[in-house]
Amino acid sequence: MSQRIYRDALLSISQQEQRISYDSTHVIDESYRMTMFLRELLYQMKEHVLSNGFTNRSEEIEFFRKIKPQILGKLIYYNKLYRVETSCPVSSGKMQHKYYGGELQQLKQEYKEHICNSDFFRYYRSGRTDLDHEYFELGKINFNGGLNSYVFEIDPLFSTYYDYKVSRIIANELMYAYLLSKITPDHLEAQTNDKDFYWTDSKNALIELIYALYAASSISGGRVSIRKISVVFQVLFRINLGDIHHAYHRMKVRSGSRTTFLDHLKVSMEKYMDKDL
Structure with missing residues (x-):
């Protein structure tokens, strides 16, 4: 039952993106509407998990490695996209190109400092699964690893901390591609x-x-x-x-x-x- 709910949730994201992209006249409207949609979807997934739990460890690992990051990663991306676009000073020209270039450099710097140099990033990028039971099961957070202070703010019943890390990787990839498309010649x-x-x-x-x-x-x-x-x-x-x-x-x-x-x-x-x- 849960697997079908998770699969339907991911499918609904794709369907909603298509509907909104057809209806919206500007990326600001599109990103705002997707942010609201994903925020509600994430809340629904949380309610389901808190109410029903997981049938086994494999389902739990799959949820925190694949399902939740797809939702949260898109949510982080669209929220960031909305902030970037609403802060853009002009709609065309060299100033716009410079603005997007600056955002791209900032994203690269954040990526270099907080993501790409970590052991977890190398583990996730390599496609390994042997430590998934440590990274993607509830209650397995290792505080001896010097984790980001964000860990103290997460809901321990709906996060393994590393599902957020995967979400950030997904969001950064999407944002990188978007910014690159904005500074690539039309x-x-x-x-x-x-x-x-x-x-x-x-x-x-x-x-x-x-x-x-x-x-x-x-x-x-x-x-x-x-x-x-x-x-x-x-x-x-x-x-x-x-x-x-x-x-x-x-x-x-x-x-x-x-x-x-x-x-x-x-x-x-x-x-x-x-x-x-």
Whole structure:
């Protein structure tokens, strides 16, 4: 029962993002409405957990490693997005570009000081799960590790402390991608002269392809960041993909196949091969 509730909660985020993106005329309105929606959703999840608990340790670990961070991470992101956009001094020009650049540098500094140098960050990024019972079970907080003072303010019945860490990682990735898209030239196609060479499928299809190549370490042995790969494809195909991380997280929770375009490529390739038989 709980698994279905958690799955539906993540799906509702994607659906709400789509609805609001269609209705909203400005990112300020979109970010505010998503903040309110996610705040209420997080409250509902808390009420469910406090009332029902977890059926086993595996469910508890999955909730604090995957479910809650997806909700809280998006909440942190949209709240930050709202504050950044409402503080932007102008709507265009060099001053706007400088403003977003400053926000990006500040985000990088916070990331360097508080996230990327920690043992937990390396553990989480490596995909390890052997210490999940220490990081994502209630009542396992190790105060001897010199934790951030935020730990004293959290609800011990609805947080393991490290679920917040994962949420911050998700939020920072989304914010980084958004700010980068704001300072990237709008007309990437100007960097190539071949007007007959361009992407004709959907943006989501290209993003899915980019992430697949990145996940498989098919480019430079996996040593190139997803951001750099996306920039190359955007220049090559003369297309602006915008916030690819946001799109990727929507793909992760969409109904049906999460790899629609890759499935289509496989079927198309097999049909093409069959022509030669």
